[in-house]
Amino acid sequence: MNRSFSIDSILARKPKRKIGEDRLIRVFLQSANLWRRFHSLGTEMIVTKSGRRMFPTLSVIIAGLDPVKNYVVMVDLECIELKRFRYSFHQSKWISTGPGESELPSRMFVHSDSPARGAHWMRSPVSFDKMKLTNNQLDNNGHIIVNSMHKYRPRVHVIEQDEAKTRHTFSFEETDFIAVTAYQNHRITSLKIESNPFAKGFRECEVQDMAHLQVPANFQSVLPFIFPYFANLTANAEQ
Amino acid sequence: MNRSFSIDSILARKPKRKIGEDRLIRVFLQSANLWRRFHSLGTEMIVTKSGRRMFPTLSVIIAGLDPVKNYVVMVDLECIELKRFRYSFHQSKWISTGPGESELPSRMFVHSDSPARGAHWMRSPVSFDKMKLTNNQLDNNGHIIVNSMHKYRPRVHVIEQDEAKTRHTFSFEETDFIAVTAYQNHRITSLKIESNPFAKGFRECEVQDMAHLQVPANFQSVLPFIFPYFANLTANAEQ
DNA sequence: ATTTTCGCACCTAGGTGCGAATCT
DNA sequence: AGATTCGCACCTAGGTGCGAAAAT
Numbered sequence: 176m177n178r179s180f181s182i183d184s185i186l187a188r189k190p191k192r193k194i195g196e197d198r199l200i201r202v203f204l205q206s207a208n209l210w211r212r213f214h215s216l217g218t219e220m221i222v223t224k225s226g227r228r229m230f231p232t233l234s235v236i237i238a239g240l241d242p243v244k245n246y247v248v249m250v251d252l253e254c255i256e257l258k259r260f261r262y263s264f265h266q267s268k269w270i271s272t273g274p275g276e277s278e279l280p281s282r283m284f285v286h287s288d289s290p291a292r293g294a295h296w297m298r299s300p301v302s303f304d305k306m307k308l309t310n311n312q313l314d315n316n317g318h319i320i321v322n323s324m325h326k327y328r329p330r331v332h333v334i335e336q337d338e339a340k341t342r343h344t345f346s347f348e349e350t351d352f353i354a355v356t357a358y359q360n361h362r363i364t365s366l367k368i369e370s371n372p373f374a375k376g377f378r379e380c381e382v383q384d385m386a387h388l389q390v391p392a393n394f395q396s397v398l399p400f401i402f403p404y405f406a407n408l409t410a411n412a413e414q
Numbered sequence: 415m416n417r418s419f420s421i422d423s424i425l426a427r428k429p430k431r432k433i434g435e436d437r438l439i440r441v442f443l444q445s446a447n448l449w450r451r452f453h454s455l456g457t458e459m460i461v462t463k464s465g466r467r468m469f470p471t472l473s474v475i476i477a478g479l480d481p482v483k484n485y486v487v488m489v490d491l492e493c494i495e496l497k498r499f500r501y502s503f504h505q506s507k508w509i510s511t512g513p514g515e516s517e518l519p520s521r522m523f524v525h526s527d528s529p530a531r532g533a534h535w536m537r538s539p540v541s542f543d544k545m546k547l548t549n550n551q552l553d554n555n556g557h558i559i560v561n562s563m564h565k566y567r568p569r570v571h572v573i574e575q576d577e578a579k580t581r582h583t584f585s586f587e588e589t590d591f592i593a594v595t596a597y598q599n600h601r602i603t604s605l606k607i608e609s610n611p612f613a614k615g616f617r618e619c620e621v622q623d624m625a626h627l628q629v630p631a632n633f634q635s636v637l638p639f640i641f642p643y644f645a646n647l648t649a650n651a652e653q
Numbered sequence: 654a655t656t657t658t659c660g661c662a663c664c665t666a667g668g669t670g671c672g673a674a675t676c677t
Numbered sequence: 678a679g680a681t682t683c684g685c686a687c688c689t690a691g692g693t694g695c696g697a698a699a700a701t
Contacts, residue, residue: 221669221670223681223682224681224683227668227669228669230668230669261679310681323680323681324680355680356680356681356682357670357671357680357681357682358670364670367669367670368669368670371668371669371670372668372669372688372689372690373667373669373687373688373689374668374669374670374687374688375669375687375688375689376669376670376686376687376688377669377670377671377687377688460693460694462657462658463658463659466692466693467692467693469692469693500655549657562656562657563656594656595656595657595658596656596657596658596694596695597694603694606693606694607693607694610692610693610694611664611665611692611693612663612664612665612691612692612693612694613663613664613692613693613694614663614664614665615662615663615664615693615694616663616664616693616694616695
């Protein structure tokens with residue numbers, strides 16, 4: 176059957192979308208499983224004067240950008256509960272202790288690839304591993320300033336570099352964390368040690384069977400190389 | 415005395431320069447003294463399959479850019495003598511041995527800050543320390559491909575990101591080098607070891623006076639911690 | 654005979670939590 | 678008492694030339 180359309184109805188149609196218009200930008204969290212393991216325990220992030228990385232690292236996969244348009248990608252921290260927290264070792268949980276610090280707008284961590292075309296951002300996961308948190312309110316190293324014992328949620332911002340500078344913002348509940356100067360929940364400590372390669376030194380290795388170990392035949396010839404080392408240790412200890 | 419000008423002579427004058435036009439871009443070599451010490455001996459750069467950094471690092475100070483205009487900064491290598499070289503240990507000098515490989519156009523090392531505004535490039539020295547040289551003609555890590563035993567001169571290119579894409583190219587005689595897979599001139603080796611922090615392990619330290627060193631009092635108590643280590647070494651050696 | 658490759662010990666540079674000391 | 682700081686040992690990650698072995 177043939178269909179006919181009135182001129183009016185045709186003119187009333189929305190214009191076809193132009194390429195690059197009304198795109199649906201999507202952002203997916205990387206390492207979501209690891210984030211969830213921390214989240215279920217109550218994620219803590221160490222914060223220091225000189226700046227400390229986050230672990231897990233915030234890293235996202237971005238889709239739906241215009242490959243040839245330029246974008247700036249950045250992260251900031253939203254203080255998601257305006258109160259101060261304290262960890263009750265007794266109850267093994269965080270309890271709020273009154274209103275928190277008045278929160279200034281968070282600094283932005285601009286990803287160093289910015290600005291770059293959509294094709295670049297979508298080619299591979301975008302990692303914010305260089306981002307550091309500090310509790311130094313006077314920091315001038317460009318680190319993100321937070322208040323210890325407060326709760327934050329990272330936000331990823333994708334800004335189109337045209338006249339409109341349209342901003343798209345994404346965040347993930349799994350990445351909530353409380354800023355601390357020292358870990359409170361020892362389960363968090365354990366999970367960090369277990370999963371962060373840089374903390375491998377604190378992992379409890381499986382105890383090896385050392386029954387077969389013997390003093391090597393050449394041990395005597397090796398001793399002279401050891402003496403200065405220990406002598407040095409002693410000398411230092413005496414200072 | 416009054417001077418008069420004919421209408422014609424006034425019309426024949428060049429128009430006044432507009433801001434941002436006909437700028438005199440200048441590029442200065444960093445660490446020029448170090449480069450000259452190598453150059454006077456005949457600089458050699460190690461080249462490997464997996465890629466090797468240059469030392470000294472090519473680093474330049476850029477001046478005369480338009481602060482708000484965008485530029486791309488890149489480096490390539492010009493093969494400056496189309497012949498193959500050989501080091502005569504006898505005469506302690508490089509001698510040419512016939513025509514070299516036919517040289518394909520060099521790959522470009524694009525500085526990772528590109529594109530950026532003139533203000534950014536002029537703010538601090540622009541270092542190409544991430545650039546790596548390879549002799550693998552099939553390299554797909556984006557390293558700069560060179561022929562061993564050939565002579566090169568790095569070129570710095572500054573490209574204006576406008577319609578014209580004007581390219582300005584700079585190079586420095588002090589940065590000439592011969593690509594090698596192993597150092598030929600032992601004076602070059604010595605100067606590399608002396609000046610490259612990563613080669614500190616090969617420096618001849620001043621021999622310390624160890625007369626004061628003695629076996630520490632607690633040496634016996636420490637021994638158990640050493641035994642497994644050496645036993646391990648021996649076990650490995652026997653495998 | 655000359656040139657290249659490869660594993661290695663030894664570095665630089667910097668990211669971990671620990672625990673004693675200190676601050677508030 | 679709770680929160681923070683700081684030096685430290687122990688890691689990751691990767692840039693050095695060495696020297697034996699291999700390739701050409």
